[in-house]
Amino acid sequence: MLEVSELNKSYSSGNIFSRKKKVKVLEDISFSISKHETLCIVGESGCGKTTLAKCLVNLEKPDSGKVILEDTDITFPDRNLNSFVSSNIQMVFQNPDTSLNPKKRIYDIMAEPLILQKRPKKNFRKIILEVLDHVGLSEKHLMSYPHQLSGGQNQRIAIARAIILRPTLLIADEVTSALDVSIQAQIIHLLIKLKKEMGMTLIFICHDLILVKRIADRVAVMQEGKIVEINTKDQIFHKPQHQYTQKLVNDMEKLSMKLPESDNLSSSPEFKKIGFAILNCKRQYIHIFGTKEYFSVKYNKK
Numbered sequence: 001m002l003e004v005s006e007l008n009k010s011y012s013s014g015n016i017f018s019r020k021k022k023v024k025v026l027e028d029i030s031f032s033i034s035k036h037e038t039l040c041i042v043g044e045s046g047c048g049k050t051t052l053a054k055c056l057v058n059l060e061k062p063d064s065g066k067v068i069l070e071d072t073d074i075t076f077p078d079r080n081l082n083s084f085v086s087s088n089i090q091m092v093f094q095n096p097d098t099s100l101n102p103k104k105r106i107y108d109i110m111a112e113p114l115i116l117q118k119r120p121k122k123n124f125r126k127i128i129l130e131v132l133d134h135v136g137l138s139e140k141h142l143m144s145y146p147h148q149l150s151g152g153q154n155q156r157i158a159i160a161r162a163i164i165l166r167p168t169l170l171i172a173d174e175v176t177s178a179l180d181v182s183i184q185a186q187i188i189h190l191l192i193k194l195k196k197e198m199g200m201t202l203i204f205i206c207h208d209l210i211l212v213k214r215i216a217d218r219v220a221v222m223q224e225g226k227i228v229e230i231n232t233k234d235q236i237f238h239k240p241q242h243q244y245t246q247k248l249v250n251d252m253e254k255l256s257m258k259l260p261e262s263d264n265l266s267s268s269p270e271f272k273k274i275g276f277a278i279l280n281c282k283r284q285y286i287h288i289f290g291t292k293e294y295f296s297v298k299y300n301k302k
């Protein structure tokens, strides 16, 4: 459904006192995604994951390359194409506190994409309530401002706004990293549920390889602006080819070995010994599915 070829992007660095120079952030990025697939993008901080996502949703303009969505070239969309892009590709950002306008009520935040798409106003309330219901919120949240809701509720609003136009492709950029551990699990489950219900394709940008292992169909590994490896989840985790992928997988395995596998984690001796330290120091690495979700939720309630 989406084909990206030889995408390049640079930013200018320097300021008025120093000479401006171009810094390459994306270099010859090529990949494709099939319908209903979950592609996870991993890589160290600053390697260009967000910039790549922004080029796909037209928040940044690439220097060169091509982005083709369902046979339409959307690399440099004009006004008409813009509407096609925003109704087909949506992005949810890391931090709902900065992605939602604090001066607007939830109703108005949710109505924005409908207004931009010139949908009939008389249907807004019904559509908004339906989508809120999808993300586990209700009418009582409609007139609130973002600061009156929790971080998890605000991220649900950000997701609801992203899916209100029923996009075929959703890009989730570190959507849980600003949230509490127990809420992280809820948001991931919500995304997986919505993906299934709405038949969406998902690009999931994430640092947490343990989570990637659970949800990805394929994984793209980025380093310094390049995709150094892209393959099925099994290949990436069991036969990583690139040195950097091997390091990421090794680091993840070392950490996984430290996490207890017992069904009843809270009573296991390992939990008592290392659970506390891991929860405090390595928040992003906690398994958030199955027994380990119970483990983290239970810990949070104490």
Ligand SMILES: Nc1ncnc2c1ncn2[C@@H]1O[C@H](COP(=O)(O)OP(=O)(O)OP(=O)(O)O)[C@@H](O)[C@H]1O
Binding pocket: 011, 012, 025, 043, 044, 045, 046, 047, 048, 049, 050, 051, 052
């Ligand atoms: N608007 C901008 N102007 C100049 N440089 C930028 C801009 N946006 C991003 N960069 C730089 O581009 C590089 C890639 O940034 P990007 O946010 O895409 O990385 P990332 O892989 O998403 O990082 P993280 O995992 O920390 O979110 C970084 O060096 C960053 O400083």
